[in-house]
Amino acid sequence: MMVAMTDHRGLKPYDVEVSLPTGRDTVWQAVTQPPLLHQWFGWEYDGLDAEIRQLFVDEATMWAPERMGWADGSFLEVTGDDDQATVRVHREGSGPSGPERYDAIEEAWRAFLTQLRFLLERAPTGRRRTLYLTGLTTGPKALALATTDWDRFGPRTASTVDPAGHLLVVSSRAPLTTKSPARTELIVTTYGLDDDAFDALQKDWTNRWSPIATNAETTTATDPAPDN
Known part of the structure; x- marks a missing residue:
């Protein structure tokens, strides 16, 4: 990593x-x-x-x-x-x-x-579960995935919390204002989700990420969620 x-x-x-x-x-x-x-x-x-x-x-x-x-x-x-x-x-x-x-x-x-x-x-309570989305896209396209305001942390990293309370962190190898595609990563951090809720979230984010990112991939752990 x-x-x-x-x-x-x-x-x-x-x-x-x-x-x-x-x-x-x-x-x-x-x-x-x-x-x-x-x-x-x-x-x-x-x-x-x-x-x-x-x-x-x-x-x-x-x-x-x-x-x-x-x-x-x-x-x-x-x-x-x-x-x-x-x-x-x-x-x-x-x-x-x-x-x-x-x-x-x-x-x-x-x-x-x-x-x-x-x-x-x-x-937050419960086990952390994340989605790690990667691919080639632009900063403006990645930031448009959330309707909430983004907090910038340097020129290449930004974060926000979506309406469901999940943390989103976008990082790119180019400044997020750049309109040319670059290697970009989106980490979606959740806590306390059971398997069904997490699977639904993974499907939703994969469907949202794939149209804007070339060579789009999603990484997460394969072990099941423990009982909370």
């Missing part, structure tokens, strides 16, 4: 952060405990648990206070107090910088920290 964090030479530097209305200790638990990470990090697929363990347990080096780092020179830190906190992901790369240059890890963190903020702000 994410590019291996092994070497910082030639990589783009970045600095991504979100503010959360949640205490620092609670946020630190959410970014270090695999069961909690599964409720916001990435999207569901058969290898998600293994990826979470590799990234946050096997490859991460824990530093005090509330900071973890990786071999590519990046780190994640949580700062704040008992009432609110900030999560910051930073990398001191040596390659070209600037918003015009796309970096897969940077944009992934924008999407994932948006999902963390949704979890901690709204406290």
Whole structure:
């Protein structure tokens, strides 16, 4: 899912952060405990648990206070107090910088920290289930899939909550204002849906995504939902 964090030479530097209305200790638990990470990090697929363990347990080096780092020179830190906190992901790369240059890890963190903020702000109940829609399309076409207002997080990532309460996060390899097709990803995040409701949602989003995206694909976990 994410590019291996092994070497910082030639990589783009970045600095991504979100503010959360949640205490620092609670946020630190959410970014270090695999069961909690599964409720916001990435999207569901058969290898998600293994990826979470590799990234946050096997490859991460824990530093005090509330900071973890990786071999590519990046780190994640949580700062704040008992009432609110900030999560910051930073990398001191040596390659070209600037918003015009796309970096897969940077944009992934924008999407994932948006999902963390949704979890901690709204406290949804039940198991998280996601749809991961990919293909070639334009930002304007992807954003037109929702009637609610989008919140921009940099030039390539935006999020909104649909009328059903599902979080939508769009990320593109091109700025979302660009009218030329580019690789685009849409993560639909749900909580507490049973199998029938989730299957209906998957069919609906596949039918909406396929007409606007070339090489459209939908990824989700194949295991059944547990009893809530």
